[in-house]
Amino acid sequence: MTDETSNLRSRVWFDRTDTAGFFHRTHLKSQGHLKEMFEGRPVIGIANSASQLVPCNSHLTELAEWVSRGVLEAGGFPLVFPTMSIGDSLMRPSGMMFRNLMSMELEELIRANPIDGVVLLTGCDNTAPAYAMGAASVDVPAIIVHAGPMMSGNFRGRTVGSGTDIYKLYDSSRSGRLPSDAFAESEFGMSRSVGTCNTMGTASTMGLVLEAMGLSLLGTAGIPAVDARKKSSAQRAGRRIVDLVRSGTKISAIATRKAFENAIRVNAAIGGGTNTTVHLLALAGRFGVELTIDDIETNSRPIKLMANIMPNGDFLMEDFFNAGGLPALMKSMGELLHLDAMTVSGQTIGDMVGDAEIFDPRVIATPDSPFKKEPALAVLKGNLAPNGAIIKATAASPHLLKHRGKAVVFESIEDMDARIDSPDLEVDASSVLVLKNIGPTSYPGAPELGNIKVPKKLLDQNVFDVLRLSDGRMSGTAFGTVILQVTPETAIGGPIALVENGDLIEFDLSERRLTLHVSEEELARRRANWRPSTIVAERGFRRLFIEHVLQADQGLDFDFLRGASGSDPSQRRP
Numbered sequence: 001m002t003d004e005t006s007n008l009r010s011r012v013w014f015d016r017t018d019t020a021g022f023f024h025r026t027h028l029k030s031q032g033h034l035k036e037m038f039e040g041r042p043v044i045g046i047a048n049s050a051s052q053l054v055p056c057n058s059h060l061t062e063l064a065e066w067v068s069r070g071v072l073e074a075g076g077f078p079l080v081f082p083t084m085s086i087g088d089s090l091m092r093p094s095g096m097m098f099r100n101l102m103s104m105e106l107e108e109l110i111r112a113n114p115i116d117g118v119v120l121l122t123g124c125d126n127t128a129p130a131y132a133m134g135a136a137s138v139d140v141p142a143i144i145v146h147a148g149p150m151m152s153g154n155f156r157g158r159t160v161g162s163g164t165d166i167y168k169l170y171d172s173s174r175s176g177r178l179p180s181d182a183f184a185e186s187e188f189g190m191s192r193s194v195g196t197c198n199t200m201g202t203a204s205t206m207g208l209v210l211e212a213m214g215l216s217l218l219g220t221a222g223i224p225a226v227d228a229r230k231k232s233s234a235q236r237a238g239r240r241i242v243d244l245v246r247s248g249t250k251i252s253a254i255a256t257r258k259a260f261e262n263a264i265r266v267n268a269a270i271g272g273g274t275n276t277t278v279h280l281l282a283l284a285g286r287f288g289v290e291l292t293i294d295d296i297e298t299n300s301r302p303i304k305l306m307a308n309i310m311p312n313g314d315f316l317m318e319d320f321f322n323a324g325g326l327p328a329l330m331k332s333m334g335e336l337l338h339l340d341a342m343t344v345s346g347q348t349i350g351d352m353v354g355d356a357e358i359f360d361p362r363v364i365a366t367p368d369s370p371f372k373k374e375p376a377l378a379v380l381k382g383n384l385a386p387n388g389a390i391i392k393a394t395a396a397s398p399h400l401l402k403h404r405g406k407a408v409v410f411e412s413i414e415d416m417d418a419r420i421d422s423p424d425l426e427v428d429a430s431s432v433l434v435l436k437n438i439g440p441t442s443y444p445g446a447p448e449l450g451n452i453k454v455p456k457k458l459l460d461q462n463v464f465d466v467l468r469l470s471d472g473r474m475s476g477t478a479f480g481t482v483i484l485q486v487t488p489e490t491a492i493g494g495p496i497a498l499v500e501n502g503d504l505i506e507f508d509l510s511e512r513r514l515t516l517h518v519s520e521e522e523l524a525r526r527r528a529n530w531r532p533s534t535i536v537a538e539r540g541f542r543r544l545f546i547e548h549v550l551q552a553d554q555g556l557d558f559d560f561l562r563g564a565s566g567s568d569p570s571q572r573r574p
């Protein structure tokens with residue numbers, strides 16, 4: 001690390017004596033800033049993804065004030081700038097469709113502006129990976145400040161978790177066990193404050209996983225959104241980013257191969273959402289770190305579930321924080337992690353976990369005595385998913401982890417909606433529900449529809465889980481025996497496209513296998529007759545997405561976004 005204070009990017013803007021320099025300075029002064037505030041000081045961009053359309057992030061503007069306070073204290077000059085935001089609670093067809101767009105926006109905003117280092121205010125599912133990917137491709141010093149989870153949910157005296165309990169309440173309502181007015185009443189009980197989902201959904205997972213990579217100050221992502229310590233942690237991040245700029249520590253110095261391996265292992269221990277795979281694979285691609293879906297399996301497999309949080313367990317994120325949070329969990333993991341990996345604090349993971357303790361062993365277990373013996377996440381291969389598929393084994397039903405059954409095929413989400421609750425649907429508890437055409441290109445972004453609802457016919461028989469598979473994703477808050485991200489997807493002719501009603505499908509978690517028991521000859525015959533459906537997107541971002549998105553095993557990034565372009569502000573021509 002070198003002292004780069006004399007070589008700040010921002011000096012390219014502010015040290016000029018020509019008309020351009022005048023123009024840059026006069027317009028900053030128009031906001032009342034004295035020149036000594038920005039000349040020679042590290043200029044810290046505070047990227048703000050707050051939006052009232054993204055309730056999970058809506059408090060970030062207040063946190064930006066606390067980051068600014070820290071930046072000023074450390075001798076930097078803070079400038080808050082808004083970016084687009086992605087909310088998985090409102091956006092259609094899926095938040096994921098916009099992750100790459102948000103990452104592009106951040107990358108270009110940083111590069112185009114006099115920013116020496118950046119604090120990234122993130123929260124809802126796709127915002128944290130989008131920001132991390134954007135910062136990676138411009139490669140400046142960066143710290144992530146995560147929104148933190150909302151308050152724990154409570155409905156009629158019972159703890160209810162974001163997402164996880166929606167599915168349970170919905171099934172209760174569909175089967176008539178819960179009156180519709182009570183179902184509606186539960187909405188306010190589930191979401192009691194701003195902040196991200198209070199279960200171990202994608203947002204909490206990504207907050208913790210990126211922190212495990214060293215990209216946030218340790219122990220801060222899990223602080224609840226409305227906890228006063230969230231503000232002080234933002235202030236500390238503001239102080240620290242100035243040090244990172246002064247020492248010339250770029251984000252790429254933190255996000256090493258070891259950091260990614262720590263992230264995968266922590267994801268397994270916390271029972272992280274299945275979306276972690278696509279986010280980490282995409283992020284690694286930006287950093288130029290070699291990481292494959294097989295690395296995710298290799299690093300996940302030895303790790304057992306240590307966090308007893310919904311949808312894998314009984315508690316919520318606030319309980320996780322109070323039980324000691326990520327520092328306690330990582331301390332307990334010990335040598336299962338690369339303890340010498342560096343963090344944005346300037347200390348290693350080993351230094352940072354220090355003497356962290358588990359305060360509530362009901363919530364955080366130890367590697368020797370885990371909550372479940374299955375790894376949270378498993379990567380499957382087989383003739384049905386030659387390039388991989390994902391299952392969250394700890395949120396699945398144990399009796400279905402080795403299973404053979406006949407396929408009940410839905411050609412599209414519309415087909416499924418039309419027939420899933422029909423009394424005529426030929427389905428039983430051993431069936432394997434197959435949903436096609438919700439992959440990255442056929443339903444842009446591969447929406448979180450993979451946890452196909454259990455047919456009403458089965459609910460009426462008190463069957464609440466059944467093996468399901470698709471080329472889509474599912475919410476990190478969801479549960480069930482659900483195989484996701486079957487790759488290649490239907491729309492580009494992956495083997496899933498060839499599955500027909502009644503085909504025998506076999507899933508074996510212990511072997512990590514997903515097999516379609518149809519002869520090669522028959523599959524060849526079907527392939528000869530298969531025709532891709534026409535995917536229509538005449539213009540705009542949707543067209544860009546469909547034409548350039550990579551498959552799930554490559555992180556759903558755009559082919560042209562992998563890698564980095566650096567932070568040189570003088571890039572004027574291709």
Ligand code: FES
Pocket residue numbers: 056087088089123124125162195196197201203204
């Ligand atoms: Fe935003 Fe769950 S919908 S974190």
